[in-house]
Amino acid sequence: MKKASLKALKITLPLALGVFLIYISYSQFTRDQIDEIKSNLADADYNWILLGLALAFLSHLSRAWRWNYMLKAIGHKPSFLTNVTAIGTGYAMNLIIPRSGEVARAVVVNRIDQVPVDKAIGTIIAERVLDFFILLLITATALILSGNVIIDFFMERLNSAFAKADSSKLIIYGIIAGVSIALLVLLLRYLKPFQKIKSFIAGLKDGFKTIWTMQQKWLYLLHTVFIWLMYLLMFYVCIFAIPGTALMPVSAILSAFVAGSFAVAFTNGGFGAYPYLIAQVLLLFNVSGTLGTSFGWILWLSQTALVLVYGLVSFIMLSVKNSR
Template structure:
């Protein structure tokens, strides 16, 4: 199997899966159910959607601003505009190839701000670690608030948390073994990997060398608070979801976060996953699915609009570079 074919599969399989899930969901519903879903979407309160859109934009600006706290300890300075546009093109790229955005984001600063790729990429990894810790905290709070209901949902979906934990532990063990082999080997490709890893490690260590650690932590908390608030506000755009409890909304938020991470920006999967959680907790089918679609479209609109503009403006605003 050649590299081109593998690359095509990596792009097409998640995308086709999302399209299939949308097709299957709509095809298996009755005309009346599809009509109810469409009415819930078209009659949604646009005010709350616009507020959510605005908050989503603010969260990305905060993420771009936060990035400087990790770059400065290594002696690199960059403009907020370039960091923001790098963040937005990264999110837009993830719609094509999942997780490719992080590479593009680091490459953008390498191109326009002359920041070594491996060091910039290392800061992005550190940033993702911080984000993962916040997400784990949110998951913990959600589990406490909805323990019985979540266990029931996982059982209904035939998902075994213990098996998932064992799988991740196995991946960690494989990673440690591979790291040991690379560290001790003198094979030329492994030497190149060690050189790249050294730069990545320096970038990752920047999170420990920051002079403004509290500012970084506050921005991290702010970003995730905004994520939750913009998701929470969508419920007020649909009358049937307006009274949904905060614990249920958090459960849907967690599932939606994983859906976005595992696919091309959550295409197809995110609305169905979020809607499925809300349906499980008793929200009417058409309202739950409408919630998922409105939330996804709102978040996607922020990325498409500002990501598209960033692709155009980056070379124009940095023509001397």
């Protein structure tokens, strides 16, 4: 009963957040502005979107190829096609339950090529850590290129919040927060969750260490660079789909890319959060809300369509393979 409730929450809460962000986004627009967004979606040049999807699919194929370098390092080598279908299945599962795709990938290679699930998950976690590091580098680059645009925005909000706050209350809240965190850390040290966290971190270290000790580490890293280059190019070529976004500066493109990347973690495949956060970031670079929202939705809808088709084909291929 408890597990069923947790599963339901994992699905419904991100969906509810997505719906809420869609409501927040569209409640600020007039009827004419909503019609403008619809017009942007209808009149977009989808040849650029198709090119972007082709680049995105190349990144998926590269990810499948890259995975075998690490699996080989732990004594297993599934076929390239198995990896392709496993990754397609994982992406499709993430649309239903956020972060469930990693387990789905591991289960697929286990059933087809008998790769132990725990070892497969370890390799996936290691690649996620490396991918997150690359995303942080892109984030830092976006902040540097954007100058003071983003930093000034957050500083303005912080200064405004502190100006309205009572300093004595802030001190009290700070003390309460510090004591609460200290007590929580002390409690966790003697509870099972803390031991699980420790073992999880140890697994991350072992998985990440494998990247640097494997024989084909440079090919692995080369594929990592290629994957993120395809992501960036996919995002970049799509700015030409709508005339109003074609002249965006590189700083705006990178900042929107980072916002979209983090949005995927909040909701089911970025539902609601992806177009909303991209539009909010582009507002800082003087791109209108209607234009930014149109751009965000075109990107999200096209990428989601690719994941659905890719996932469906992967499910069919797995079903045929299992039946044989």
